Structure formats: structure tokens, C-alpha cells
Amino acid sequence: MERTTITNGIVVTLDDDDTVLVGGTVVLEDDKIAYVGPADKAPRPAGKVIDASGKAVMPGLVDLHYHTAIAKGWSDHLPLWEYLDTLWYPAIRALDDETAYWAALASYCESIKCGVTTVNDMYRRLEGLATAAEEIGIRAVLSNDIADPEHDLDSLDDTRAAHAAKHNAGGGRIEIAVGIEWLPMASEQLLRDARALADELGIKFHIHLNESMTEVDNSLERFGRRPTEVAYDCGVLGPDCVAAHCVWLSDREISLMAETGTHISHNPGSNAKLGNGVARLPEMLAAGINVGLGHDAAECNNSRDLFETVKLASIIHRAVRQDASLGQPADILRMATRNGGRALGHETGRLAPGWKADLILIDLSGPMFVPLLAEHTAQLYSHLVFAANGSCVDTTIIDGKVVMAGRKMTTVDEELVCAKANEAFTTVLGRMVVPDPDPGTH
């Protein structure tokens, strides 16, 4: 057994009582948390000891809607549909395992450096992604971009193959899920078949729903119903399903999400950058829906810093509703941690014995956190939501293993990863075939 003892930190447990322990101790045994509490009651330190003086110790962040990205900042001046047709789809069609592997390593590297310990990643070439996740040490749920065959993306068979090759790799840290790109590229039959595959393999489901008004219009035109109504009718929704975006939900669609226990990933940064609108978060929460947070993709939200999404998830709703009582820090921090863990069926997102050892150390020593009265929980929570950004993360621990310490990656050569991801982008740009505009998909 490998034991790690973290001492002297301000331990933000995010448990049901919002317990914060000043000078508390956290003990990890292998991949689990064994003890969280005062130092004088802690088991005698053995093995590795991490001194967390001047740091907060909190659960790692869960990025609940994620795409590995290869083309951040490229052609992103275009409107969404044009961007998808001329950059996003051509780029992901040009991927192979090798380019996907380097793109994933670079993506996961940025996330880990910003305190993310789990990604719910929908992308292509899952074997390349899984290898990257295994090596870098991140917890990853990986799903394909499944669409009808004429769109030349992924199929259910691709997911079946990835499942056979990589499900539960990395000691269970890597999972394969079923991912549906979105309804404009899916028939009802495909949705039903995708649900059947998820049930057969006992794996999770990841789908984009109601992201833009144009998607809703497309669904009304093709199916005579709104996207979430179609997903419901095809059996897609359920407690194993994460629906991303959900910006334009009707009251009935919110009820369908709540009734089925579907989890929602709220992605306010991506929704704002792409001009898609502001989701009805207060109504979702009032309906009892479990909502986590996602950055989406670095092509649609150029930063993978989930602390930025954390802040936006509070302030964007205050702005549009003219109501500063919305998005209180304790609730937003839960969305970024335990709600995301719950959505994926993981025992992550809070510091408690028996839960997974996924946690981060936040450096409180700089001006970002001044002033701070250590015993004043509300002030610390406020700093973490409104003042922090990913550069405050000093150490990231996943599955009991330190993957970043003192802002240095311990599992990969960061410089090499960045160089190779640049090369992969150049390779993909060279291979990309940009099709003629297809009015059928618009």
C-alpha cells in the first residue's frame, strides 16, 4: 500500500456541511482517501508527506463536457455552422491515432495545470486518447463523435472496438462511453441503436442537446419535435446520460430532464463565445436537475481553465437576470466538483474517506487571495469562485498519484508535448479536405 499524507493545509472538503479544516490533514492510501480531519487524530505519517502550508486542499475539478482540441484559435472568427463545416469536421476527419494522441496530451496537460482531474471527453480516435490519458494520469470518460454514416465521423462499431481495447484501462481510470455528436447529424434509429449499445455494454451516454436556436429549428423541421423531446422518445435520457449545453430548453424539456435523472453540463463560456445564448440554469436547478460544468472545446472556448467557467457560471446569470443572489460560491464550487463526479457515477468531487484520491492544492500565498482570514470559509469560497484562475493550482493529484507538483508535470515532458501537438496540428491542416457547402445539414 502506498500512503501519502498532506499536512497543514486549509482543507476544503465540499462535504454536505461545507466543512473547512484549517491545518487539517488528508491521508491517501493508494487511489483512495483514507482520512480527512484534524492533525492530532490523523494516522501517523508514513511514506510521502506533502506540506500544504499556505495552500488550500480541495477536490479536483470535473470538466463535464470536453473535447480534446487540435485547432485552438484557428478560423474561429466564423459563424458556428460555417466554422463546423470548414474547420471542425474537416480537422477531426483528418485525425489518426498519433495526431489525436498528441492533441489529447496537450489538452489534458492544460487541464491538469488548471486543477482538472476528470474529463468527459467526446472526440475521435479513442485508442490514441486513452493512451494519452493513461500516460498523463488523468481520469477520463471517452466517447466518440457518432453520427449517421454520410457525415463520415464515428460509428457505433468504433465505440464497440474502443470499449474492447480500452474500457477500464489505467486501473479503471479510463472509461469508454457512447457519444452522439448532435441531432442534426443523427436519425432517430441511430439514437435508439446508440442507447441499445450503451445498455448492452453498461456504459455511459454523452450527447449535445439544445445548444443553439438553429439546432432547435433543425429538430422541429426534421422531427416535428424539439431536440430533448426526440432524445426522450428514443430512450437516450437517463441517469447514465450527460447532456451538454441545454441552452434552449422549454419548460417541458426541463421536466423531461428532471423526470429521467439526466445530468446537464452547463458550459457558459462556450455558449457565450459562440453566441448561442445563456442557459436557464436557475430553472434547471429549481427542477432538481444535477448540473455540472464544462469548458466544451478549446476551439469554442479557447481556455481550458475551468476556474474561468466557474466564475462565468455565477456571474453570467447575475448579469442577465439582474439578480446578484444567483450563483452563490458554495453551489458553484459543488457544480465544478461533486456534481460532475455524480454525473459520471464517480466517487470524486469531495474529500471524504473512501472517496477517490483526486485533489488539488491551491497556492494561497499570492495577491490573488489577499486578504484572507483563514477561518472565514465564505471569503475563501468567494476567492475560489471570483478571484482565482488556473495558475493558482500548485499540485494536482489523481487516483492517489501526483501528476503535477509545483506547477511541473511529473508524468510527461510538457515541452515535448507542446512541440508534438503543434506538429500534429500542421499535419492535420495539411490533410484536411474542406467539402463544398452541404445545404442538407443546415
Ligand SMILES: [Zn+2]
Ligand atoms: Zn461540445
